[in-house]
Amino acid sequence: EAQVTQNPRYLITVTGKKLTVTCSQNMNHEYMSWYRQDPGLGLRQIYYSMNVEVTDKGDVPEGYKVSRKEKRNFPLILESPSPNQTSLYFCASRGQNYGYTFGSGTRLTVV
């Protein structure tokens, strides 16, 4: 089944403790992206990647890092999480049919 897999689904952590949210797609898509969803703000793009070793900032990149060492994986790294990064995070990949496939989401709480 074609899908984008994110892990973990839920995460509670403390301020300053580094964490990584993994994202993997099995569709051989070149383009991948991370979004955060906050009430009343919709989804905002954090980072995106056009292909392996090619990443760029989205609208809200502060406090986040990404890497794209291989085509299928696109992890999101929070090196020093803060409470304002409490949010629902989605990974997505884009295929040839113009559409985006989204992961199931990661609900992160930073206390």
Add this chain to the structure above:
Amino acid sequence: AQSVAQPEDQVNVAEGNPLTVKCTYSVSGNPYLFWYVQYPNRGLQFLLKYITGDNLVKGSYGFEAEFNKSQTSFHLKKPSALVSDSALYFCAVRDRDDYKLSFGAGTTVTVRA
């Protein structure tokens, strides 16, 4: 820059009545337009898209949307709403010459029995 506006935070309708969720967009070039739905504690599900061609697009679960270039709108419609349509709906736009997908703030639809 590109943007999407969903002017209604909430839409409430009775089951069996028509449902409309409004969306207007702004892009510098030609748009690709999308609607997604999110059920509680679930991810985003694709409903339909406009790429080119017929302005009336039909999608999943009986939903359709009409692309109106002069009004820069892409309103989502369903002729007869179901209680199970209650969810959060997002409109999204992408410039044809760009990869970035921009979302509206979302509209919560509640269909009462």
